[in-house]
Amino acid sequence: MRYAQGGGLTAAGRAARERVRLQAVERFERGEKNREIAAALRVSERSVERWRRAWREQGEMGLLSAGSPGRPKLSAAQVDRLERELERGPLVHGWADQRWTLARVKTLIGRLFHVSYTVEGTWQLLKRHGWSWQQPARRAIERDDEAVELWKKEVWPRVRAPRRRSGPGSSFRTRPGNR
Structure with missing residues (x-):
């Protein structure tokens, strides 16, 4: 059955429907x-037949x-365990790099708790428990910040091409009729 505004029944609505079904039992x-x-x-x-x-039976x-069909599938203890496992990192759980994706978290939930979430449901679960979307900064492990700063100050000014000024021989010219 479809409901207005795409939502389901409230707790009061579910209770009212349950009372109708229990009246049917009496009959x-x-x-x-x-x-x-x-x-x-x-x-x-058809409803009465069902x-x-x-x-x-x-x-x-x-x-x-x-x-509610949208009730959480994981208990508080399971969420705590999930957070501990996420903090251990993807490498520990068999992935080749250190990135948690929603698909990987979804798979981890399935492996640990035998519960199926959608990717969107996984995101909602993580967001509800304070996790945020982050994209890691890509920096080489071997990066030497001091050497980079030194290069920027000393080498780069010598290497980069000087800016061209507008003037004779430049592509910016004024013509007598274009003012």
Whole structure:
């Protein structure tokens, strides 16, 4: 079923739907037909058929609300463990470099907790727990900042070409009619 503005039901909405399903259970027990129940509860016959099947297979528990579909899949303890593993770095977990990507974190979550997240869901989880998107600065491990500064001050001024001035022989010329 689709909901307005792309959202699902609120907790109150889920509770109201659950009450309707439990009213249907009372009617199942009295032996009422699906069509009568659907008309009385103002729902489709198809919904009543689904509810009756769930009631036969699982009893009243089969009709209770499963809760919000967007609830967190990892407990606080699991998130703590995930953070410790992320701090250990990708190399420890078998990747060839030191970059955590969302796809890698998603895979790590699956390996550690046997829970499946989407890449977007992984980002939401990380953001919720204070992680941010960062792109590492690419610097060579062997970089010598002092040598770089010395080169910039002494060598670069001698190497770079002098700026051309506008004047005779330059590409910028004024013509008598172009003012």
